[in-house]
Amino acid sequence: EVQLVESGGGLVQPGGSLRLSCAASGFTFSSYWMHWVRQAPGKGLVWVSRSNSDGSRTNYADSVKGRFTISRDNAKNTLYLQMNSLRAEDTAVYYCTRVGQLLYPGAFDIWGQGTMVTVSS
Amino acid sequence: QSVLTQPPSASGTPGQRVTISCSGSSSNIGSNTVTWYQQLPGTAPKLLIYSNSHRPSGVPDRFSGSKSGTSASLAISGLQSEDEADYYCAAWDDSLNGLVIFGGGTKLTVL
Numbered sequence: 689e690v691q692l693v694e695s696g697g698g699l700v701q702p703g704g705s706l707r708l709s710c711a712a713s714g715f716t717f718s719s720y721w722m723h724w725v726r727q728a729p730g731k732g733l734v735w736v737s738r739s740n741s742d743g744s745r746t747n748y749a750d751s752v753k754g755r756f757t758i759s760r761d762n763a764k765n766t767l768y769l770q771m772n773s774l775r776a777e778d779t780a781v782y783y784c785t786r787v788g789q790l791l792y793p794g795a796f797d798i799w800g801q802g803t804m805v806t807v808s809s
Numbered sequence: 810q811s812v813l814t815q816p817p818s819a820s821g822t823p824g825q826r827v828t829i830s831c832s833g834s835s836s837n838i839g840s841n842t843v844t845w846y847q848q849l850p851g852t853a854p855k856l857l858i859y860s861n862s863h864r865p866s867g868v869p870d871r872f873s874g875s876k877s878g879t880s881a882s883l884a885i886s887g888l889q890s891e892d893e894a895d896y897y898c899a900a901w902d903d904s905l906n907g908l909v910i911f912g913g914g915t916k917l918t919v920l
């Protein structure tokens with residue numbers, strides 16, 4: 689079964705750090721671009737970051753640039769999001785998601801269940 | 810503020826047909842394909858429509874998508890209670906280094 693499972697969320701104080709993980713299974717992880725998308729409580733989806741298939745190219749939303757770092761370990765089939773200098777406005781459910789290739793071009797075809805990050809004192 | 814504009818809410822009765830609009834610009838919908846996602850309460854988003862009008866396997870043909878110029882629409886015919894969810898459009902935006910943007914979402918209520 690094709691699956692993405694996030695972990696690492698939790699409660700953190702403003703200015704703190706967290707590292708999210710996304711474990712992939714059921715597909716050739718190293719062949720896919722991967723993204724992080726977040727959703728603040730009661731709000732809509734917001735794109736956060738992306739990594740190409742080998743991790744050599746990354747992009748970030750302006751709101752997290754310089755604070756968040758996306759990375760991946762293809763040997764472990766795992767995507768990461770290192771979040772530093774966290775702010776209250778970073779509070780959200782964080783989803784990792786895969787970009788479909790030939791079958792679903794340009795679409796996020798697989799999503800994890802999400803992990804909640806709460807930034808509060 | 811989302812670059813893609815959706816109505817915040819929509820509603821219909823069982824069996825009805827409802828449409829949800831998504832308005833963008835030349836740098837996103839005007840030059841790239843549109844994707845639609847369905848998010849049932851308390852769950853992760855699910856791919857509903859890709860490449861403007863194509864359904865992944867397993868998505869009922871009651872769901873259809875279309876695009877014209879810088880706007881797109883999602884139509885749901887034969888509305889069912891289980892269709893009550895949030896619906897998001899998305900497109901890649903050439904002005905943002907080709908990154909993806911989402912609409913603000915539309916909450917569909919089945920009356």
